[in-house]
Amino acid sequence: MDIDFSQYEPFKPVVYAVKCPKCGTLDYPAPMICKNCGERRDPSGAIFSAWEKVPLDGKCKLLGWTKLYALPEGIEKKYLLFGVVEFENGLRAIGRLLVEEPKTGMELVSTAGLVREIPGEDVAGFIFDIAG
Amino acid sequence: MRKAAIVGIGHTVFGNLSDYDLVDVMSFASTNALDDAGIRENRKIIDQVLVANMGGGIINHQTGIASSLVSRIDLEPAMAELVENGPASGASAVKLGYSLIASGMADVVMVTGGELMRAVTGWVATDFVATLLHPEAEYNYGITLPGFGGIFTRMYMERYGLTEEELSLVAVKDHENGSKNPWAHVETICTIEGICNSPDAKVVNNMVADPLRMYHMCPVSDGAATVILCALDSPKMKYFKEKEPILLNGIGSATDTHCLHHRKDPLELTAVRLSAERAYKMAGLKPEDISFAELHDAFIILELAISEEVGFFKRGKAREAIVKGITRINGSLPINTSGGLKAKGHPLGATGVSQIYELVKQLRGEAEKGRQVKNPKHGLSVNFGGFGNNVVTTICSKE
Ligand SMILES: [Zn+2]
Numbered sequence: 036m037d038i039d040f041s042q043y044e045p046f047k048p049v050v051y052a053v054k055c056p057k058c059g060t061l062d063y064p065a066p067m068i069c070k071n072c073g074e075r076r077d078p079s080g081a082i083f084s085a086w087e088k089v090p091l092d093g094k095c096k097l098l099g100w101t102k103l104y105a106l107p108e109g110i111e112k113k114y115l116l117f118g119v120v121e122f123e124n125g126l127r128a129i130g131r132l133l134v135e136e137p138k139t140g141m142e143l144v145s146t147a148g149l150v151r152e153i154p155g156e157d158v159a160g161f162i163f164d165i166a167g
Numbered sequence: 168m169r170k171a172a173i174v175g176i177g178h179t180v181f182g183n184l185s186d187y188d189l190v191d192v193m194s195f196a197s198t199n200a201l202d203d204a205g206i207r208e209n210r211k212i213i214d215q216v217l218v219a220n221m222g223g224g225i226i227n228h229q230t231g232i233a234s235s236l237v238s239r240i241d242l243e244p245a246m247a248e249l250v251e252n253g254p255a256s257g258a259s260a261v262k263l264g265y266s267l268i269a270s271g272m273a274d275v276v277m278v279t280g281g282e283l284m285r286a287v288t289g290w291v292a293t294d295f296v297a298t299l300l301h302p303e304a305e306y307n308y309g310i311t312l313p314g315f316g317g318i319f320t321r322m323y324m325e326r327y328g329l330t331e332e333e334l335s336l337v338a339v340k341d342h343e344n345g346s347k348n349p350w351a352h353v354e355t356i357c358t359i360e361g362i363c364n365s366p367d368a369k370v371v372n373n374m375v376a377d378p379l380r381m382y383h384m385c386p387v388s389d390g391a392a393t394v395i396l397c398a399l400d401s402p403k404m405k406y407f408k409e410k411e412p413i414l415l416n417g418i419g420s421a422t423d424t425h426c427l428h429h430r431k432d433p434l435e436l437t438a439v440r441l442s443a444e445r446a447y448k449m450a451g452l453k454p455e456d457i458s459f460a461e462l463h464d465a466f467i468i469l470e471l472a473i474s475e476e477v478g479f480f481k482r483g484k485a486r487e488a489i490v491k492g493i494t495r496i497n498g499s500l501p502i503n504t505s506g507g508l509k510a511k512g513h514p515l516g517a518t519g520v521s522q523i524y525e526l527v528k529q530l531r532g533e534a535e536k537g538r539q540v541k542n543p544k545h546g547l548s549v550n551f552g553g554f555g556n557n558v559v560t561t562i563c564s565k566e
Binding site: 063100102110158160 | 294
């Protein structure tokens with residue numbers, strides 16, 4: 036009998052961009068068609084070749100931010116900070132911001148972390164902080 | 168292409184209607200429009216009903232809403248469908264209603280938009296609206312629409328030097344207009360002193376999504392609005408003798424990336440610009456021909472940004488317009504004469520229809536004292552879905 040140990044595995048957060056196998060274009064979140072060459076993505080890998088998953092993290096620049104008090108049902112915090120960043124490879128993303136007094140244009144480092152706990156699922160996402 | 172006129176309009180008050188049923192609220196606006204059009208007796212001449220609504224299934228636990236509305240106001244066997252296009256559902260439904268007329272599938276179309284959001288807590292309503300965001304790259308983080316409003320506002324302020332006080336002038340103007348609109352959710356006026364400069368301002372006008380404060384965004388509202396369209400070449404036009412028909416002159420829509428971070432310049436609202444270009448082209452008009460406008464100011468920064476994208480002002484110059492009073496009711500280009508989403512309220516599915524209701528009201532010369540634009544010829548509305556990823560522009564004209 037197979038026992039499912041998955042629930043005992045530690046949560047290892049990582050956020051991936053994907054790479055088009057035909058032209059090498061990176062995108063996040065994973066599209067179903069390459070914006071550059073039109074190659075299709077097949078999540079099952081059964082019909083078209085799988086797209087390489089590339090961890091998206093590291094140095095990034097803060098393009099815009101807010102400190103948000105109007106949070107949705109399920110998040111019991113007074114406020115959270117959010118930022119839009121650009122990574123060194125040109126990809127952009129939205130994520131949680133840990134800097135309490137951010138400045139547009141500041142250099143940050145992105146790591147993947149737990150951003151939301153939905154019953155039965157830990158959701159990984161970008162967490163932006165000051166380097167070092 | 169066939170032409171269509173708006174021959175009847177109806178509205179409910181916007182505000183807290185949570186004691187009522189969603190379809191009853193829609194029915195009230197619809198029957199209001201039947202009376203305005205003078206066809207309560209002859210209501211069966213309506214070929215098609217389109218309902219605009221975003222949250223009936225999620226927050227009101229009701230589906231099949233279009234069929235329900237038809238039956239509640241005795242319009243069977245009219246054709247009926249629901250249109251869901253986020254906060255732009257209303258103008259989308261009017262656009263599709265027009266398409267049915269243009270194609271010859273219908274002669275008379277009733278479009279009713281409605282939403283009942285206050286049946287749930289603000290916390291739940293905020294989450295429900297956030298479901299239109301990208302599930303993985305946006306929603307999961309807990310960011311909500313006001314969050315995008317905050318990011319956008321800061322970017323605009325930093326690029327164009329807009330101050331909080333200048334931005335707040337939009338709220339002052341909208342409240343002033345809304346205070347004269349009997350359907351408006353917010354009936355009170357506000358002042359710069361009260362919301363920016365007084366010792367109490369930071370308490371009264373609390374922070375929602377820095378730098379966006381409470382007076383910089385719309386309330387959560389319930390309500391409904393209706394417009395009735397008829398093909399100008401249809402023999403059924405003979406039923407609409409009581410009110411001056413207003414031409415549905417131009418209508419266009421466009422989409423943009425789902426994720427805000429995919430936009431090269433997040434301050435460029437491409438879907439607004441393209442939808443407006445399409446509407447101008449269909450109407451054969453230019454931005455300078457427009458007499459007044461209703462722009463989707465769910466966050467008041469959007470009134471400024473949209474007014475630039477539709478060609479009223481150059482990028483970054485809407486600030487001068489609000490400071491100089493150009494967009495006030497007696498200015499040369501009044502904007503949000505109804506009070507806008509800021510003061511009139513924003514019951515999602517109702518909003519786009521309500522904006523077109525206001526265009527008709529102004530063009531007929533029926534707006535209440537103190538908020539009637541002088542001799543308007545062409546009115547333009549922008550209904551903004553998502554955070555600008557699906558936008559509908561509509562132009563109505565006096566014939
Ligand atoms: Zn490719």
